Amino acid sequence: MPKATSIVYQIYHDKQLSFTEAEIDFIEKKYRKVTFKKGEIILHAGEKVDCQYFVADGCLRTYLISKSGKEHTIQFAIKGWWISDYIGFFSGTDAALNIECLEDATLYKVSRSDVEDIFNQIPKTERFIRKKLERSFVSLQKRILANLSQTAKERYLNFTHDYPNVEQSVKNYHIASYLGITTESLSRIRKEISFTHS
Structure with a gap:
């Protein structure tokens, strides 16, 4: 019987997907479990981006530091989400972003070449990831429009x-x-919302 508690079912959380023992073993060999402490920076701007991370537990963020030294948070990632510097990951360029652990975190890291191996060996995983990327792209455009x-x-x-x-x-x-x-603006907004709902 396939190992339903495997990390594979956390990563590919789709009721329509099922995996054989051999497929689970193949995928698990491509992912490496890593742990980090709160406050650790797991990727610095300027470094090579050689992997992406699946968050099994914890909370992380990607952020950019402007020339003036101001931080701009780009993304948060919590349990069940993915995080990386995706420009660097997909284009092979150095990271523009930093990734910080906001809580102690348990992650599963995978390289781009290993992702491609999984896609080639188990095509249903590629369809699943493509759908997730489509949703992420929609979410990104919505955020741009909102801003x-x-x-x-x-x-x-x-x-x-x-x-x-x-x-x-x-x-x-x-x-x-x-x-x-x-x-300060954030505090004012929260007070306004709190007053409206009181």
Whole structure:
């Protein structure tokens, strides 16, 4: 009987997908379990991007440091999400982003060549990942449009909807940098929402 508790079923969490023991063993050999402590930087800007990470537990963020030294949070990743510097990962260029652990984290790392091996050996995994990439692309465009057209309050409400379990795990300045506002503006928005619902 296939190992239903395998990490494979966490990564490819689709009720329509099932794997043989041989397929599970093949995939598991391509992923390496790694653990990091809160505050650790697992990728620095300028480094080679040789893998992507599946989050089994914990919370991480990618961020950019501008020339003026200001941090801009690009993405959060919680349990069941993926994280990397995807420009570097897919294009072979050095990282533009940093990845920081906001909590102790258990991750599964995989290289691009190993992902390709999995796709070639087990084609149903490629269809699954393609669908996830399509959803990610839609989400990215929605965020760009929101940043161009929505108020800070609307962007914050979108954030709490998209990341319902993140807010208690991250610092206010992480959220503010993700939204493109100051921590003071974030506090005002929260007070306004709290007053509206009281």
